[in-house]
Amino acid sequence: MNTVGIIAEYNPLHNGHVHHFREAKRLSGADHVIVVMSGPFTQRGEPAAVSKQARTEMALRMGADLVIELPVAYAVQPAEWFAFGAVSLLAATGVVGSLCFGSEAGSLEQLRPLAKFLAAENEQLKADISRRMSLGASFPAAYSEAAAEAWNASSQGSFLGEEEPAAVLHLLRQPNNSLGLHYLIALERLKSGIVPLTVPRTGAGFHDPLQPGSSIASATAVRRLLAEGGSPAPYLPDYSLSILDRELAAGRGPVTLEDFRLPLRHTLLTRSAAELRGLHDMNEGLENRLLRVFSELEPFTFDGLLLGLKSKRYTHTRLQRLLLHTLLNHRREEMTPQQLAQGPAYLRVLGFSAAGRQLLKRMKHSASLPVVTSPSRFNHPMLQQDIAAAGVYATAFAAPQRQELLADYLLPPVMV
Template sequence: MKVVGLITEYNPFHNGHKYHMEEAKRITGADHVVVVMSGNFVQRGTPAIMNKYSRAKMALSCGADVVFELPVCYSTGSAEYFSLGAVSLLNQLGIIDEICFGSECGNVHELTSIARIVAEEPLEYKTLLGTFLKKGYTFPLARTYALKALLPDIDEAILSSPNNILGIEYIKALMQLKSSIKPVTIVRKLAGYHEEELNISPQKGTSTAASKTASISSATAIRKSILETTPLTALEPHVPGEVLNILKEEYSKTFPIYDDDYTLLLQYKLMLETKESLSGYLDLSNDIANRIKNTNISLLTYSQLAQEIKTKQLTLTRVNRAFTHILLNITTASMEEYKRKGYTQYARILGLKKASSYLLRQIQDKAQIPIITKVGNASKTLNQTGRKMLHEDIFAANLYNQVIYHKYNTLIKDEYTHGIILI
């Protein structure tokens, strides 16, 4: 039996994700797909457009065998933390043979050569990185320029494209964890990561949606379409049929959810904080803390405040992540503790395909971390650090569910009573 692992957000699931899942199985020869998916808050520092259980159902409906939740401290972290959290979870399951991810370059050897430098940090690299940081470049740009200086034959686009960057971090994490899991990449098809318009061109050779009119559009474009209240039927060429049905079932009941739905919560939380206390949250520098406290937050929505705080050196994503960590009480000290204790402390199942229940039994037999199927029983198997990490997940889910309730008057079961999604 061969198992491939995927690290995902599915925000929401679309034809490109379906293609990724099918290609991952094809090129690795895997019998099963195990997914690690962000929960209710995602890596760009915002709430997911749809809750984690609905997105897990989408994944299972389109080919996944098991869906695990990436703890929120990692799902909202930098590319490095996001990757370390997800890879450490997959690594500790004990059954994953390969991790397959999409990238713009599609060349795992080039990504590996870059990852090796970033992981080993030779003196020349650290010196170059420090030089560019002193010139005022953001860390991502400084790292790009340092790597380009060391690897002049590498196309600079490889160092700046978002999926390539994540791929490098996945490989680096595998190296740091001394994992036997093999990294595999496929070329990201057609739609760019940040493209904001739906792609209307049919995508040949894609088995998604079983029709010649299937198109691959970015999750960004799909979210934008939903925000603009475009009829959901307009998404038919861009998402699998099973996904479209779930979107229709949940529309104006549990989704869409956007960052501005958290405006009052963020304003309230910021009113309680001082410059000193703000600096204790993950991804929140003294500069961000000062800018927040020097801004009249009462006049701005969540997204407007993020735009006000960002600068040339502080990216919008970095600011959004800082806001999310403030809302969810995720601190730098907590993350340092998790790193010392081996990163991800447990693997919590969100969804399972009934026909793959034997796969879950194998995971439970071989896993090096507790497998959580019922939150109420988790305290019996988790250490203190694991309980702390799980508490963050529960709080994040409760906050997300409260926003759903106040926006749509829909009550979602809490984490102790919500069962695993089974299809």
């Protein structure tokens, strides 16, 4: 079996994802596809529009053979750890031969040399990132600027022409290039034999508005359309639209951050600054700033809290992730860099096709991690975080039922 891996959120699955899926199979020559997908919460610190079960079904209807959940410990993280967790899972299957991702660059010619250089992150680079952050830069800005300067000062040679300093910085600042670069860095650090492939990103970018007459829109634009009560039909394949319509009709979406306003308010009312200080990513006195802004808000909303916390130093995305860690009670000691560097501890199966069932049989012998199809039969702190996150997510439904709140225990993997 020739198997290609894809890392995705499918939030929701749209025509652009279908294009990427088809190109991944074409470029790799693969006859099977394994998707590593975020669970209920996503890398930008937002809830997925619909449940991980619904999005798994979308992926399987598209043609994916096996969907594996990226643990929330990695899913709600900056690009470095998001990528490392996802690539680690693909490598741990023992059956994935290639990884295909989208990028603005459209080729690996520029990204691979940078990845090899940055994979051996030296102390000078770390110090430069810290220095730039101390001057008020956000981490993404500090990383891209420090990485570009380190590359340009190295003896690696030029591949971008005379304007290399500006070109490298531009390359690193493009969102899909940046994430793809971290996939490549993860492959280097894991010393994985998985072959990287990239597909040029086509159509709408992350922040682009909907284009009249186009069938391609970003997931962000689709979610915005849903929030405004519009129909995303032109931008979704029929099966994805059907599943989305079913979930919305049942009151299971679209889920937004504002749906967690009340539980977050309860958390902030019942936690001291010292308790908040123990949460993941709660540093530099952010707990005091958080409680102060919270006490001044009227009315209390997620958006209002984010607006009050926003500064040049802290990006909107970083603050959204911080509030999710607060909501989910992710303790600092549970997600240290040393722990995250060990990688996920299991392969959690969200769904599979008939061909995926055959992949699972192969993985019984090839996988380097336990393959988990029933969480009730496997115990690990990281899995408990996933189960808790799914339960909290389901509280946002219009009338959450026991089967939805405890779906990880009560529902089998999705089968198509």
